[in-house]
Amino acid sequence: MAFSKPGIYKKPDELRRLVAPGLLTSASLDAVAAAIRPGLTTGELDAIAERVIRDGGGEPNFMLVPGYRHTVCSSVNSDVVHGIPGGRVLQPGDIVSIDSGAQLDGWNGDSARSFVLDGDPDDDRALVRTTLNRVTEQSLWHGIAALASAKHLNEVGDAIEGYVEEQGEFGILEDYVGHGIGRSMHEEPPVFNYRVRGRGPAVRPGLVVAIEPMITAGGIDTVTQDDDWTVTTVDGSDAAHWEHSVAVHADGIWVLTAADGGAAGLAPFGIRPVPIP
Structure with a gap:
């Protein structure tokens, strides 16, 4: 992944400009969440988000x-990230990661969620996928919670791996x-x-990062498919993938790609996100 290299700390007005694209990104994933079910194609989900x-x-x-x-990357089962939406029909019990992003007035949002589709609740693989999805989502919130009090950015990865x-x-x-x-x-820096x-x-205030753990139920070795995009476990x-864009400002942190600013996800940690003034 190539990063552009502007200064990594945004000014207060620039932080405010990131709120709207973050909310629009969140809304695109809300629409996908409301629609996703067995029988739909990944291309149909892409059209909804667009x-x-x-x-x-x-x-x-x-x-x-x-x-x-x-508009989105749609990665199913052993596909981890960068899956190309198209004619693939989703099946009961699939785990599906949807990564979406919006640019608005020259500023960007980026977020991902994974979904386990309804299937046989007694199926062993469905149980593994449900657990995998929970662990991945919660690892993201552990990383965001760490960011709220971190002195340096790499404390985020330490919190994710520890969890x-x-x-x-x-x-x-x-x-x-x-x-x-x-x-x-x-953009820089890597997270x-x-x-x-x-x-x-x-x-410190002005840092804006997209935290995105990608977790597998097995090994971490991957291969890129012949389409030059889809990354699959060897x-x-x-695999599951969760992501939020998060801003650090003078009064606290704000999850830009969550409609509530991250209040629900951070509540178990005793952290209250603060809107960007």
């Missing part, structure tokens, strides 16, 4: 990536990480989902 973004006055920012012509380790035998992808976000969808040497940049294990 309609919401364009009706909101925005532009799908994934379409601005050279060579990509879709995942406690949950059992799961893999954290290392070849794909989070990123800064602003005028470009992918690791695992422990690394070094502290990373200081966490061992065929299932």
Whole structure:
């Protein structure tokens, strides 16, 4: 992933400009969440997300990536990220990751959610997928909660890995990480989902990052399919992907891609997000 390299700390007015594209990104995923079910195609979900973004006055920012012509990435089962939407029909029990982004007035939002479709509740693989999805989502919130009090950015990855380790035998992808976000969808700095040497940049007002753990039920080795986009686990294990764009400001943090600013997700940690003034 190539990152653009503007200054990593935004001014207060720039933080305010990131609120609307974040909410529009969230709305596109809300629409997908309301529609997703067995029998739909990934292409139909893509059209739903695109309609919401364009009706909101925005532009799908994934379409601005050279060579990509879709609004979302739709990754099913052993596909981890960057799956191309199309004619694939979703099946009962599938785990489906939808990554979406909106650009509005030159500023960007980026977020992802995973869904386990209704199927046989007694099916062992469905149970594994449900657990995997819960662990991945909660690892994201552990990372966001860490950001709220962190001195340096790499504390986020430490919190994510620490939580995942406690949950059992799961893999954290290392070849794909989070990123800064602003005028470009992918900016410096990288946001690791695992422990690394070094502290990373200081966490201080103006930092805006997309935190996005990608967790597997098995190994972390991946291969890129012949379409040059879809990233799949080598061992065929299932994967989940959750992501939020988060702003640090003088009064606290605000999850830009959550309608409530992250209040529900952060409540178990005793953290109250503060709107950007």
